Amino acid sequence: MKTVVEGRDIKKYFIASKSLFGKTEYVRAVDHVDIEIYDNSVLALVGESGSGKTTLGRILAGILKPDEGSVLFKGIDIYRDGLTRDIRHKIQVIFQNPDSSLNPRMRILDILGEAIKEIEPTISKDDLEDRAAQLLENVNLHVDHLYKYPHELSGGEKQRVAIARALAVNPEFIVADEPVSALDISIRAQIINLLNSIQKRLRISMLYIAHDLRTVWNISDYVAVMYLGKIVEYGETEKVFRNVAHPYTATLLTSAPLMPKEFRKHEIYPVGEPPSLIDPPSGCRFHTRCPIAREECKKLDMKLEEIEDGHYTACPFLK
Amino acid sequence: MEVRIEEKKRKERREKALFGQWWRIFKANRVAYVSLYILIGITLISLFADFIAPYSPYEFDIRRAREPPSLEHPFGLDEIGRDLLSRVIHGGRYSIGIAYAAVFLGASIGVILGLISGYYGGIIDDIIQRFTDAMLSLPTILLAIALVTVLGVGVTSLIIAVGLSTVPIYIRLTRGLVLQVRNMDYVLAAKILGKRDTYIIFRHILPNIASPIIVQSTYYLGLTILIASGLGFLGLGVPPPTPEWGAMIGRGREFLISSPHIVAFPGIFILITALCFNLIGDGLRDALDPKMAKYIRRGRI
Amino acid sequence: MKILEVRNLKVYYFLHRGIVKAVDGVSFSVEEGEILGIAGESGSGKSTLAHSILRLIKPPGEIVEGEIIFQGKDLTKLSEDEMREIRGRDISMVFQDPNTYLNPIMKVGLQVAEVYEAHQNAKIETVLDKVVNLFKKVKITDPEKRIYSYPHELSGGMKQRALISMAVALKPKLIILDEPTSALDVTIQLEIVNLLKEMKEELNASMIFISHDLELLSEITDKLMIMYAGKVVEYGSTKEVFNNPKHPYTEALINSIKYIRKDTLPTIEGEPPSLINPPNGCRFHPRCPKKFDICDKTEPSLITIDGRKVSCHLYGEEE
Numbered sequence: 012m013k014t015v016v017e018g019r020d021i022k023k024y025f026i027a028s029k030s031l032f033g034k035t036e037y038v039r040a041v042d043h044v045d046i047e048i049y050d051n052s053v054l055a056l057v058g059e060s061g062s063g064k065t066t067l068g069r070i071l072a073g074i075l076k077p078d079e080g081s082v083l084f085k086g087i088d089i090y091r092d093g094l095t096r097d098i099r100h101k102i103q104v105i106f107q108n109p110d111s112s113l114n115p116r117m118r119i120l121d122i123l124g125e126a127i128k129e130i131e132p133t134i135s136k137d138d139l140e141d142r143a144a145q146l147l148e149n150v151n152l153h154v155d156h157l158y159k160y161p162h163e164l165s166g167g168e169k170q171r172v173a174i175a176r177a178l179a180v181n182p183e184f185i186v187a188d189e190p191v192s193a194l195d196i197s198i199r200a201q202i203i204n205l206l207n208s209i210q211k212r213l214r215i216s217m218l219y220i221a222h223d224l225r226t227v228w229n230i231s232d233y234v235a236v237m238y239l240g241k242i243v244e245y246g247e248t249e250k251v252f253r254n255v256a257h258p259y260t261a262t263l264l265t266s267a268p269l270m271p272k273e274f275r276k277h278e279i280y281p282v283g284e285p286p287s288l289i290d291p292p293s294g295c296r297f298h299t300r301c302p303i304a305r306e307e308c309k310k311l312d313m314k315l316e317e318i319e320d321g322h323y324t325a326c327p328f329l330k
Numbered sequence: 331m332e333v334r335i336e337e338k339k340r341k342e343r344r345e346k347a348l349f350g351q352w353w354r355i356f357k358a359n360r361v362a363y364v365s366l367y368i369l370i371g372i373t374l375i376s377l378f379a380d381f382i383a384p385y386s387p388y389e390f391d392i393r394r395a396r397e398p399p400s401l402e403h404p405f406g407l408d409e410i411g412r413d414l415l416s417r418v419i420h421g422g423r424y425s426i427g428i429a430y431a432a433v434f435l436g437a438s439i440g441v442i443l444g445l446i447s448g449y450y451g452g453i454i455d456d457i458i459q460r461f462t463d464a465m466l467s468l469p470t471i472l473l474a475i476a477l478v479t480v481l482g483v484g485v486t487s488l489i490i491a492v493g494l495s496t497v498p499i500y501i502r503l504t505r506g507l508v509l510q511v512r513n514m515d516y517v518l519a520a521k522i523l524g525k526r527d528t529y530i531i532f533r534h535i536l537p538n539i540a541s542p543i544i545v546q547s548t549y550y551l552g553l554t555i556l557i558a559s560g561l562g563f564l565g566l567g568v569p570p571p572t573p574e575w576g577a578m579i580g581r582g583r584e585f586l587i588s589s590p591h592i593v594a595f596p597g598i599f600i601l602i603t604a605l606c607f608n609l610i611g612d613g614l615r616d617a618l619d620p621k622m623a624k625y626i627r628r629g630r631i
Numbered sequence: 632m633k634i635l636e637v638r639n640l641k642v643y644y645f646l647h648r649g650i651v652k653a654v655d656g657v658s659f660s661v662e663e664g665e666i667l668g669i670a671g672e673s674g675s676g677k678s679t680l681a682h683s684i685l686r687l688i689k690p691p692g693e694i695v696e697g698e699i700i701f702q703g704k705d706l707t708k709l710s711e712d713e714m715r716e717i718r719g720r721d722i723s724m725v726f727q728d729p730n731t732y733l734n735p736i737m738k739v740g741l742q743v744a745e746v747y748e749a750h751q752n753a754k755i756e757t758v759l760d761k762v763v764n765l766f767k768k769v770k771i772t773d774p775e776k777r778i779y780s781y782p783h784e785l786s787g788g789m790k791q792r793a794l795i796s797m798a799v800a801l802k803p804k805l806i807i808l809d810e811p812t813s814a815l816d817v818t819i820q821l822e823i824v825n826l827l828k829e830m831k832e833e834l835n836a837s838m839i840f841i842s843h844d845l846e847l848l849s850e851i852t853d854k855l856m857i858m859y860a861g862k863v864v865e866y867g868s869t870k871e872v873f874n875n876p877k878h879p880y881t882e883a884l885i886n887s888i889k890y891i892r893k894d895t896l897p898t899i900e901g902e903p904p905s906l907i908n909p910p911n912g913c914r915f916h917p918r919c920p921k922k923f924d925i926c927d928k929t930e931p932s933l934i935t936i937d938g939r940k941v942s943c944h945l946y947g948e949e950e
Contacts, residue, residue, distance in 0.1 A: 059816035060787075074522060099524040112515035116537040125533070129523050165902045173519075180523060195672035195903070196843060200887045200896035207895075222817060228890050249892075266821045268850035271890050281818045283772070284786045 013050040014083075015216040016071055016102075016184055020045060021080035023066055027289050038288045040066040041077070042240035048184065051214040055231035055248065057263070059222055061288055063240040065188055068220045072104045072186040084184065100129060103177035107189040109169035113161040119172055120157040123147070126179035146175040150205060167198035174205065178213070186218045191226060203230055224267055228252060236260045239288060239296040241313055246322030256324035259297045277329065279303065295326065303328055352617040362613020365606040372603055376422030383416035387573045396589040406591040409582055417573040418595050424574040426603065428489055429554040433547055435493030436554075440500020441543060445531055447501060448508025458501060465498035474557050478566045485568050488561060492554050503546055507539035514538075541618035545611050552607030559600050575600050633700075634804055634837045635684070636660040640697035642676075642683045645690075649907035653679040653692070655861035658933075661805065666831060666838040668852030668869060670845055670884070674903050676861040677841050681809045684839070685724055686714050702804070720750045723798040727810035729790035733782040739793050740766070740778020746800045765796040768833075769826060788819040792826070799830050806831075807839045812847065824851050845888050849873055857881050860904050860914040867939030877941045879921045913944065921945060 021044045024037035040063040048054045048071075058064040069075040071082055073089045081088045084098060106112040113122055123143040127134060134142070144154045150171040161169055170190060177185060187206065191199040203226050210217055210230075221227050227234060227248070234251045236244040236259065244257040252274045255261045261277040264270050281300040286292055292299045298308035305328065315323040357363050375382055385403075391411040399406040405414035447458040465473060474495040481487035511517065512535065520530050555575075561567040562576025563583075570577065575596040582592030638658050644651040654676040661667050671677040683694055686706060699706040701722065706714065718724075726732045734742060740762045747758040759778065766774030769792040782790055791811060798806050808827065812820040828851060831838055842848055848855060848869065855869040857880065865878040876882040886897040901918040904910055910917050916926040926944055933942045 059818065072522065074518060096524045099522070102522070104519065104522050106515040106519070108515065112519050114516040114534055114538065117533075125520070125525070126523050129525075167902060176519065176523075196845070196884060196887050197672060197899040198902070200898040201900075204895050204898060207893075225888065225890055228892060229894070229896060262818055266818045267846060268821070269846045269888060269890075274890075280821065284788055284819075285816070 012052075014047050015050050015085060016048040016218075017083040018044060018046040018067070018071055019081050019083070021067065021070055021077045021082070023063075023070060023075070023077045036289050039063075039240045039291060040288065041070065042291075043080070044237075044240070044242050046071070046235060046242065048216050048218055049233070050216055051210075052232040053210060053217045053219050053230055054233045054235060055219045055221060055227040056235050056237060057221060057224065057227055057260075058237035059285065061239075061285065062237040063288070064220050064237050067237070068104075068186045068188050068218055071218060073099070073102050074104070096129075100180040101183045103180065103182040103185050105170075105173055105177055105185060105187040105190045108193045109166060109173050110161070110193075112173050113169055115161055117160070118157070119143075119147075119159055119161070119164075122161075122172065123157075123176055123179055126176045129180050142179075146179055147172075149178065149209075150175045165198075166194050167201060170194060170198075170202055171205065174202075174209070178209065182215060184216045184218075186220070188220045189222070190219075192221070192223065199226065206230060224263060224270070236263070239286070239291050241296060241325070242315065243297065243313070243325045244323065245315060246319075250319065250322040254319065254322065256318050256322065256329055257297075257326045258301050258303055258329050259326075261329060262300075262302075297326075356613050356617035359613040359616060362609050365609040365613070368602065369606040369610065372422055372599070372606075373426060375419055376426055379416075379420045379423055383413075383419045385413035385416040387412060387417045387420040388571055389413075396585055396592065398589065399591055405595045406589070408578070408592050409585060409589075414592065414595055417578060418575070418599055421573040421575045421578060421596060422599065422603075424485065424568055424572060425555055425558060425576065425600070428485065428492065428558045428574075429551050431489045432492035432554045432558070433496065433550050435489060436496030436550070437500055437543065437547055439494075440497040441504045441536075443497070444501040444504025445508055445535065448505040449512060449527070449531055449535065455505075459505075462498040462501045466502070470495050470499070470553070471557055471560055474561060475564070475566060478561060483566065483569050485572075488558060488567055492557050492561070495557070496550055496554065499550070500543075500546075504539065504543065507542060508535055511535050511538045541614075545615045545618060548607050548611035548614055552604035552611070555600060555604050555607070632663045633660045634663050634702065635839075636698075636700040637680075637684070638698045638700070640680070640683065640699065641695045642679050642688060642692060643695050644692045646907075651906045652861050652909065653906060654683065655909075656697075657858070657861075657863055659856055659863065659866060661837045661839060663804075663837055664831070664835055665854060666828075666840055666852045668848035668855045669839060669841045669858060670843065670848055670855060671858035672843060672903055674860070674906060675858040676906075677843075677858050678809055680858070681724070681807050681839065681841050684807060685718055685722055687724075716750075719746055719803070720801045721803055722805045722807065723801070723803040724807045724809065725791070725794050725798045725811045728814050729787065729794050730782070730814075732794060733790060735782050737781075738779050739782055739785065739790075740780075743778075743793060743797045743800060746797055750801055761800075762796075765800055766793070768799070769793070769796045769830075771796070787815050788823065791815060791819075791823055795823075795826065795830065799834060799836075802834050803836060805837050805839070807841070809841050810843070811840075813842065813844070820847060821850075827851065845884055857884065860909055861906055862914060863933060863940070863942060864915065865939065865941050866933070871937075871939060877936065877939065877946065878915075878943045879919050879945070880915050883920075913942075 021041050023041040024039050027036040027038045029035045044067060056064045056068065070077045073094050076090050082090060084102060087098065089098065120140060120143050123146050124139050127139055127142050143157055147154060147156060152168060152171050156164065156168065191202050194202060207230055219230055231248045234246065234248050235242050236257065238259050244251060244260045251260065255264060255276060258279060261279050262281040264274050265278055265280060279302045282302055283300050286299055294309040294311045295313050298304040313325045315325050317323050389412065393411065394407050395409055395411040397403065397407040403413050403415065405418060408414050408417060443458055447455045474491045477491035477494055478487060481491055517530060517534050520534055558567060559576025562574045563580035565580055567577050568574045578596040579593050586593055640654055640657045642654040644653055657680060669677045669680065682688055684699055688694060694707055740759065741755060743762045743765060744755045744758045747753040747761065748755055762778050763774045766777055771777050771789060771792050812823050815823065824847060840848065840852055852869045855872045856866040857864050859880050865872060865881045872881060873885060876885050883897065883899045899918050904914060912927040912929055913931050916922045919926065931942045931944045933940050934946060936946050
């Protein structure tokens with residue numbers, strides 16, 4: 012299969028505190044991660060808050076330069092070679108909170124208009140309005156919304172506008188950063204269905220960042236599970252859910268009360284509190300919360316090993 | 331499928347006033363609303379001073395100096411026998427005009443520097459901020475005095491001096507606001523679309539920080555009137571015989587006990603104008619803050 | 632025995648745009664030792680309802696009608712001083728976001744001790760061991776040290792545990808939990824839910840658990856009340872509501888939390904209505920897949936059917 016986006020050995024640390032004489036402390040948001048997104052497929056990046064998934068998403072979207080490693084978009088190293096305007100348009104982002112991703116002082120028409128003008132700088136006023144109306148139609152919104160301000164729209168409608176804006180520049184890769192977690196349950200399904208149909212129709216590749224396994228199960232072809240800046244399990248969605256191979260993924264699956272029985276192969280629950288990213292545990296980073304941890308886990312080098320075709324895990328002990 | 335918008339609807343919608351509900355909320359604040367009208371009144375009177383003032387502000391009759399208010403001269407005559415009413419009416423032109431010009435100058439420079447400082451950060455930010463620190467270490471009025479001493483006496487130098495003395499406050503204010511807005515997702519979204527920095531600054535950041543800056547400017551209009559008058563009082567403002575309110579008080583102060591009207595009338599106008607600007611500022615602050623709008627009880631509006 | 636009974640409660644917000652009828656004629660009761668779940672989307676009035684029980688509604692909001700009977704007393708008729716006695720001692724509350732509830736510049740243990748100070752006039756120094764015991768109960772590790780920690784030194788789950796310890800300190804009869812786990816990660820959510828269950832058993836208290844997360848409610852509650860646009864649409868035992876939802880809205884909500892692979896998720900079309908101008912008749916009718924002629928004309932009353940209360944024309948009128 013063709014790879015569209017590839018992250019190689021990505022590292023991103025943020026400075027947590029710096030003192031004049033003491034040593035600088037870092038938040039190890041992304042710690043040497045390799046990741047690949049295939050053509051016309053959805054990779055779900057799953058993890059809890061503080062796992063570094065948003066940081067990784069931003070790095071892959073070309074808006075946050077990693078400290079080390081490279082991001083290749085169709086073979087072009089976007090941080091080394093720089094983003095041309097054309098490639099910039101090919102990678103778009105849908106944010107979690109539509110309240111902050113739409114400029115409150117602009118009408119929907121102007122919000123979509125500025126995206127359309129990127130592709131067609133000389134478009135006439137009337138054509139621009141028709142194009143914007145078409146974009147709204149594509150995300151199942153009424154044309155009347157064009158003349159409204161974001162605050163006149165509901166959360167779900169705003170998120171649809173954000174999706175329309177991303178689609179305006181004909182992207183090939185979309186990073187959707189928890190696009191439904193700020194929305195009500197009844198609206199979530201609508202947005203997921205919309206993303207699903209758009210992805211299929213336009214054959215867009217997508218990185219779907221989420222902590223909600225229900226939507227992940229619905230939308231993704233592949234899953235990467237992240238814990239404290241590292242990917243601990245990766246594979247086709249079906250395989251990861253049915254054949255879970257890392258204890259952290261297993262605890263995620265069992266923590267959802269309504270998770271179907273078939274995905275609860277290991278009834279294990281995590282212990283204690285998540286450690287801080289500033290001083291992550293040695294060895295396997297999950298060992299402090301892992302119910303099946305052994306002595307050797309403290310020294311274990313976390314490396315993804317293939318356990319079945321296209322299914323990788325960083326834990327050899329979950330049987 | 332091709333989507334076309336009905337021509338009629340298109341027109342209708344385009345013409346829909348962008349005027350939000352802020353005017354309604356502003357109007358509901360009676361004090362601010364009345365202040366606005368008083369201020370418009372004072373401004374109009376000063377603008378048309380040539381037609382309204384009963385006498386010339388410069389003609390004097392030294393024999394009738396310091397005459398108290400009478401029917402003929404409602405505000406009385408000043409220390410060399412000029413009609414005080416006419417001088418106050420003409421003086422508004424200078425006092426208010428200087429305030430507008432100075433605030434416009436200060437805001438233009440301060441906001442642009444603040445935008446650059448806040449948006450780009452890094453070394454540019456450091457330089458601008460150290461400059462601001464240095465300027466802010468002097469009280470505004472002292473800064474204005476220092477500048478006027480350098481620039482010399484006159485209307486233009488007064489505007490420049492008072493205007494420049496407000497620049498550091500504008501830089502601080504704007505920078506703080508930019509820092510809040512800079513990290514909003516819509517700014518990031520514009521970057522992801524490939525928009526240039528100048529576009530983002532003027533299209534996305536400035537409109538979202540405009541309200542607090544407008545509100546602050548209204549307060550500064552009141553403040554600059556006071557500063558300009560203060561300089562006039564100290565003899566550092568517009569040179570005589572120009573009728574500027576502060577200068578009028580300055581020259582009338584010797585006769586404060588014997589002829590208080592010479593000081594009182596310009597003083598009252600300075601007070602009213604500065605107060606109006608402040609009250610309008612309060613009203614605008616409430617009206618332009620969408621969060622306030624939500625919580626106002628229906629009964630009051 | 633009924634510990635709390637709410638009768639025909641109406642809470643309105645008087646805004647300049649109009650009157651928001653956040654809670655519009657809601658009746659329910661809580662039995663001793665029972666956990667009642669209140670579910671609904673944002674804007675359904677569930678949070679307003681919770682706050683009004685403790686009379687925490689601030690202007691422009693107002694309790695305009697109804698009775699809140701707690702241990703024989705109508706809380707709506709009590710003075711502010713009498714209410715203050717009841718808050719924290721007889722009825723306590725846990726809020727969604729511990730960060731806004733805990734004072735950031737005060738040690739956590741002292742904040743918990745303040746509860747004793749407020750209600751028992753105890754000196755803070757004398758109750759510190761009580762606080763340590765409480766922290767042990769809510770499973771905060773290292774309680775002797777933790778009471779001297781500042782809120783920012785604790786993780787989200789820890790902070791929520793501290794809040795829970797505050798809520799159970801005076802052994803209240805009723806604990807109201809307003810989305811207590813929404814700000815937490817999934818794995819921590821389950822731990823908190825289990826802790827709450829234990830606390831309930833130990834204190835023999837009743838609980839009102841408010842959440843938009845039906846999955847979580849299915850795990851913890853005995854009874855479930857579904858709210859829509861300020862009204863109760865269905866109210867009955869959690870098991871029965873889940874197994875056999877009667878109201879079309881409940882049914883749609885439960886469908887929306889099913890795990891479905893790569894297919895269209897069942898949705899509820901449209902958006903929740905405005906509470907200033909709610910739809911005529913049944914408030915759900917514009918979005919209802921089963922609506923018929925009278926739904927937009929008359930408002931259905933809450934009728935009892937199979938031991939459950941439902942407000943839907945599908946089930947006819949009560950005899």
